[in-house]
Amino acid sequence: MVVGEFAESRDLVIVGGGPGGYHAAIRAAQLGLQVTLIEKEKLGGICLNEGCIPSKVFAYAAKQHASIAHFSELGIEIDKASFDYDKLLRYKEKIVTQLRKGIETLCAANKIEIIQGEANFIAENRIGVEAGHQFDIYEFNHAIIATGSIPVYPKFLPADRKNIYLSYEMYSLSEMPNKLIVYGSDYVSLEIAFSYRNLGADVTILLDNGKNDFPFDESINRELKRILKKQKIEVQRGFHIDNVTSHEDGVAVRLSKNENAITMEGTHLYIGAEACANVMSLGLERLGVEMTADSFIQTDQQMRTSLPGIFAIGDATNGIPSAIKAMKQGKIAAEEIAGLNSEADLTFLPTIVHTIPPIASVGLTEKEAVEQGYQVKTSQFSYSGNSMAMITNEKSGLTKVIKDKETDLLLGFHTIGAGAVELISTGTSALEMAGRDEDLSFPLYPHPSFNETLLEAVEGLSEKAVHIPPAKRKKAESQAW
Structure with a gap:
C-alpha cells in the first residue's frame, strides 16, 4: 500500500453513491459546493444495481407474463407463449447499465469528482480512501455518510448458504x-413471491417471527389474502423456523408452531433478514459517532450526526429502509451544509410494494388512527366497480380512505390494485397539506381512470359515491368507529 504524503483538501465528501449519495451530490453541486463522491463499487448503489431497479424489472416482466391469458379476449392470438429466464437477466442488465450511465453523465455535468475506493475515517475532518495499492488522505469541511445497510445473517441458517438467499440476491440467480x-x-419478500410466482415458480410464503398477517391496513390484508389465494401462493402463518438444511438440490426448512412441527422442502429459500448499517469499515467507533440501540447512525432532522461537520442519510440511519427516504435526506443534508434551513420530515413516507397488483399506502391505518384517539370514519371502493379496471381486466383491488369524523381531516390512504403506486401521490400530497375529504372530492378526475377509485372512496366518506351500492354504504357506516 502506498500512502499519500499529504492530505488533499475537499469541501464536501460523500461516502456512498447510491440514491441518497448521488442525490446529495447533485443537490450540493447545484448550491455551489465542490463535491467529491467516494464509491467502492458501482454508482447507483444496491438500489440501482441489485435492488430497486432489478426487482421492478422482474415485477414488470411478471405482470406482462400474467396478462397473456387476457390477450385472446382482445383478439390478440399467441400460439404458444414461453418464458426465457436468461433473456430477462440480460434485459435487467441492460436497464441497469443505461441508468448507471445516466447517473455518471449527471455527475460529470455537475462537475462532481468521483473517486473509486473504500473509505475510512481517520479523524473528524479526515478520510482515507484505499484503491488497490493506493491510499490517499483527504481533509474535508463536511462529510455525508450514505453507505446504506446490509442484511444480518440469521442464526438459524447453516454456514453453507447453497440455495439460500438474502436481500436482493434473488434477482441474480x-x-x-x-x-x-x-x-x-x-x-x-412480497415482491419476490409475486414476481417468481407469475413467472412460473411454485411459491410458499412463511410469515416471519410467528406473525399471522402482513403489515398493512386490515382491509388491504384481507384483499391481499384473497389475491394470494387466487394466484395459488401458499401462506403459512404463525410458524417459527427451527433450522434449515441446505443440500445439493435445494433446502429443507424445519418449522414449529405450538407443539406441531413440519418440514418444508424447496429448491430455493429466500430470507427476509433484518438489516444493520453498512458502516463497519468506516472507523466510526474511533470517532465516537453516536449510534442508535439497533446499531444505526443517530441523526437529527437536518441529518447531522453527533460530530460537527459529519452527516448521515438513508438506510445507514434509523427507520424504514427506503430509497425515497434516502433521496429526500440526501437533499436535506446538502441544503443544510450549503446554509439553507432544511429538515427531513418522514411522517408521510409512502409504502410502495410492486406486487401483482401493487400495494401503496401512506398515513395511518384504521387501527392506528383508533389507537391515537381519533373518531374514525372510513370508506373503500372496489376496483371491480371501476371502468378502467374492467377494460384492462385488472379488477382485483380496493382503495381505502380514512378520516377523523369530527374534523374531516384525512388520516390515511391505502390502495391495492393497478395504478396504486401513482395513485398514492395524491394521498401523500393531501396529508402533507392537512387536507379534508372535500379537498379531494372537489377537483375533476379523468374518466375512465384508476384515479376514480380514489374519488369514489373519498366521496364515500360523505355517502356521495355513485358506484357504491346503498347496502355497502350502510355496512361501511355501521363499521365506522
Whole structure:
C-alpha cells in the first residue's frame, strides 16, 4: 500500500453513491459546493444495481407474463407463449447499465469528482480512501455518510448458504427457481413471491417471527389474502423456523408452531433478514459517532450526526429502509451544509410494494388512527366497480380512505390494485397539506381512470359515491368507529 504524503483538501465528501449519495451530490453541486463522491463499487448503489431497479424489472416482466391469458379476449392470438429466464437477466442488465450511465453523465455535468475506493475515517475532518495499492488522505469541511445497510445473517441458517438467499440476491440467480420458499412479510419478500410466482415458480410464503398477517391496513390484508389465494401462493402463518438444511438440490426448512412441527422442502429459500448499517469499515467507533440501540447512525432532522461537520442519510440511519427516504435526506443534508434551513420530515413516507397488483399506502391505518384517539370514519371502493379496471381486466383491488369524523381531516390512504403506486401521490400530497375529504372530492378526475377509485372512496366518506351500492354504504357506516 502506498500512502499519500499529504492530505488533499475537499469541501464536501460523500461516502456512498447510491440514491441518497448521488442525490446529495447533485443537490450540493447545484448550491455551489465542490463535491467529491467516494464509491467502492458501482454508482447507483444496491438500489440501482441489485435492488430497486432489478426487482421492478422482474415485477414488470411478471405482470406482462400474467396478462397473456387476457390477450385472446382482445383478439390478440399467441400460439404458444414461453418464458426465457436468461433473456430477462440480460434485459435487467441492460436497464441497469443505461441508468448507471445516466447517473455518471449527471455527475460529470455537475462537475462532481468521483473517486473509486473504500473509505475510512481517520479523524473528524479526515478520510482515507484505499484503491488497490493506493491510499490517499483527504481533509474535508463536511462529510455525508450514505453507505446504506446490509442484511444480518440469521442464526438459524447453516454456514453453507447453497440455495439460500438474502436481500436482493434473488434477482441474480443463474436459474429459475422451481419451488421457492419466501420467509418474510416485508415489501421485498412480497415482491419476490409475486414476481417468481407469475413467472412460473411454485411459491410458499412463511410469515416471519410467528406473525399471522402482513403489515398493512386490515382491509388491504384481507384483499391481499384473497389475491394470494387466487394466484395459488401458499401462506403459512404463525410458524417459527427451527433450522434449515441446505443440500445439493435445494433446502429443507424445519418449522414449529405450538407443539406441531413440519418440514418444508424447496429448491430455493429466500430470507427476509433484518438489516444493520453498512458502516463497519468506516472507523466510526474511533470517532465516537453516536449510534442508535439497533446499531444505526443517530441523526437529527437536518441529518447531522453527533460530530460537527459529519452527516448521515438513508438506510445507514434509523427507520424504514427506503430509497425515497434516502433521496429526500440526501437533499436535506446538502441544503443544510450549503446554509439553507432544511429538515427531513418522514411522517408521510409512502409504502410502495410492486406486487401483482401493487400495494401503496401512506398515513395511518384504521387501527392506528383508533389507537391515537381519533373518531374514525372510513370508506373503500372496489376496483371491480371501476371502468378502467374492467377494460384492462385488472379488477382485483380496493382503495381505502380514512378520516377523523369530527374534523374531516384525512388520516390515511391505502390502495391495492393497478395504478396504486401513482395513485398514492395524491394521498401523500393531501396529508402533507392537512387536507379534508372535500379537498379531494372537489377537483375533476379523468374518466375512465384508476384515479376514480380514489374519488369514489373519498366521496364515500360523505355517502356521495355513485358506484357504491346503498347496502355497502350502510355496512361501511355501521363499521365506522
